[in-house]
Every structure is written in structure tokens, then in C-alpha cells.
Amino acid sequence: AQSVTQLDSQVPVFEEAPVELRCNYSSSVSVYLFWYVQYPNQGLQLLLKYLSGSTLVESINGFEAEFNKSQTSFHLRKPSVHISDTAEYFCAVSDRSSNTGKLIFGQGTTLQVKP
Amino acid sequence: DGGITQSPKYLFRKEGQNVTLSCEQNLNHDAMYWYRQDPGQGLRLIYYSQIVNDFQKGDIAEGYSVSREKKESFPLTVTSAQKNPTAFYLCASTLEGSSYNEQFFGPGTRLTVL
Numbered sequence: 001a002q003s004v005t006q007l008d009s010q011v012p013v014f015e016e017a018p019v020e021l022r023c024n025y026s027s028s029v030s031v032y033l034f035w036y037v038q039y040p041n042q043g044l045q046l047l048l049k050y051l052s053g054s055t056l057v058e059s060i061n062g063f064e065a066e067f068n069k070s071q072t073s074f075h076l077r078k079p080s081v082h083i084s085d086t087a088e089y090f091c092a093v094s095d096r097s098s099n100t101g102k103l104i105f106g107q108g109t110t111l112q113v114k115p
Numbered sequence: 116d117g118g119i120t121q122s123p124k125y126l127f128r129k130e131g132q133n134v135t136l137s138c139e140q141n142l143n144h145d146a147m148y149w150y151r152q153d154p155g156q157g158l159r160l161i162y163y164s165q166i167v168n169d170f171q172k173g174d175i176a177e178g179y180s181v182s183r184e185k186k187e188s189f190p191l192t193v194t195s196a197q198k199n200p201t202a203f204y205l206c207a208s209t210l211e212g213s214s215y216n217e218q219f220f221g222p223g224t225r226l227t228v229l
Contacts, residue, residue, distance in 0.1 A: 043223055101148075101209045103218060
């Protein structure tokens with residue numbers, strides 16, 4: 001079984017400051033890792049994912065996440081946030097050997113960017 | 116435009132009533148999923164289906180039912196047996212149900228029990 005823990009429920013930060021949203025997972029099997037973003041009253045959108053290869057993955061809007069196997073973490077970072085980044089962010093994992101496509105989500109972290 | 120639609124956006128229900136939430140996709144995806152979202156709890160899987168006329172229970176299936184008669188449609192019924200149905204419900208789909216594929220989400224239905 002897998003579980004995902006997002007260590008911060010809310011992260012307030014000022015515009016143009018750096019931010020890190022933390023994600024740790026527990027799993028007895030190899031996993032794929034995902035970050036999704038949810039803007040208010042909307043569905044989720046994929047931000048980035050780690051499947052294999054380089055442990056540092058990037059999104060088109062400046063976010064990056066690094067897979068750390070020894071620490072079972074997949075923290076999300078952005079060097080300079082914008083007001084428009086205000087949203088809820090979900091970390092998720094899936095079992096590499098599964099053919100169901102099931103995702104296990106963390107509790108979510110609300111990023112509040114202040115002017 | 117390809118995507119997932121959910122209706123209605125807001126739904127109010129009296130206690131003891133069954134309600135059905137609609138989910139339609141035109142992405143030609145094989146697998147579809149229903150999640151429930153509650154504040155501070157993330158998303159929890161209710162039911163999923165990988166092929167027409169077949170579906171499996173997720174982690175919190177009690178009090179819910181689904182059908183998959185067409186590839187494009189995966190409606191969710193919230194029955195009167197669901198003790199605490201007030202929540203935000205999200206439908207998602209993915210191409211093959213492979214674990215590396217991105218899930219695409221609909222805009223959600225907010226259900227409130229009066």
C-alpha cells in the first residue's frame with residue numbers, strides 16, 4: 001500500500017519570494033510521482049510528473065520538483081512566485097506495476113501568495 | 116474541444132434522496148474515476164472503471180453506485196445510505212489506466228445535503 005503526506009496544509013508567501021511545498025511518500029513498491037494543481041472551484045490539472053531518468057523535473061510555468069529516493073520525497077519548488085500561483089497543490093503517487101491507473105493523493109497544500 | 120464535463124455544477128439534496136452526478140468525456144479514454152474531495156483530506160477514490168460494463172470499488176465506495184454503459188459516460192449515484200454526502204465530487208479519466216498516464220479532471224460537482 002502507498003500513502004502520501006504533505007507536511008504543510010497552508011503556505012503563505014509574498015509575491016516574488018521562493019517557495020517549497022513538501023511531499024513525502026511511503027510505499028512498498030516502486031512508484032510514479034505527480035504534482036497536480038487546483039484553482040478555486042475547479043478540477044485538478046497536472047503540473048509535473050516523475051517517471052524515470054533525471055530526478056529533477058520541471059513544469060512550463062517555472063515549478064520544479066526533485067525525486068529523492070533515499071528520503072522518499074518529491075518536494076515542489078519555485079524560485080519566484082506570482083499572485084496567479086495561489087491555488088491548492090496535491091502530491092500523488094501511483095504503483096508502477098499496476099494497470100489500474102489509481103492515484104493516491106496527499107492532503108493538499110494551499111499556497112497563498114500575498115502582494 | 117476535448118475534455119471532461121460534469122453536471123450539475125451545484126446540487127442540493129434533501130436527506131433520504133438519491134442523486135445522480137453526470138460525467139462525460141470525449142477524449143476516447145478507456146479508464147474513468149470518481150473522487151470525493153473534503154477539506155484537509157485530499158482526494159479519495161470512490162469507484163473506477165477501466166472498460167465498459169465493468170467497474171471496481173475504490174477506498175470509500177459505501178453509499179455510492181456507478182454504471183459504465185458507454186465508454187464516454189460514468190455517472191455516480193449518491194444514495195441515501197451515504198451518511199455524509201456533502202462534498203466536492205470530481206470525475207477523471209485517463210487513456211489506458213496505466214499508472215504513468217496523466218489523469219484529466221472535470222470541473223467538479225459540489226453536493227450539499229440540506
